[in-house]
Amino acid sequence: MTDRTSDDGLRLLRNDARSRYEAWLGDTRAGVATYRETDTSIAFIHTIVDDAFGGRGIGSRLAGFALQDAVDRGKRILPRCPFIRAYVTDHPQFDEHVDHPDLVSP
Secondary structure, three states, X not given: OEXXXXXXXXXXXXXXXXXXXXXXXXXXXXXXXXXXXXOOEEEEEEEEEOHHHOOOOHHXXXXXXHHHHHHHOOOEEEEOOHHHHHHHHHOHHHHHHEOOHHHOOO
């Protein structure tokens, strides 16, 4: 498991046992990004932020953390989740690490 806590108390972590990245505020899980991983790639399946935490940028911070972690571990990124797909579209620093779903066999 890898994690990071920001100055505002948002804790971001990779939970390998549950195949998801998580965002926590205190003792409350605010959001998750689920994935499927192989030796060479990580497919992001679904990202959700609890409605109580909406509008705070938690989803974007979670996505950025998860994608950077995948890159740091040498994984190809498969953005199957619409939120992650939109995030990589808006953040070209990930372009060289992304295999878009319409270009990759399922």
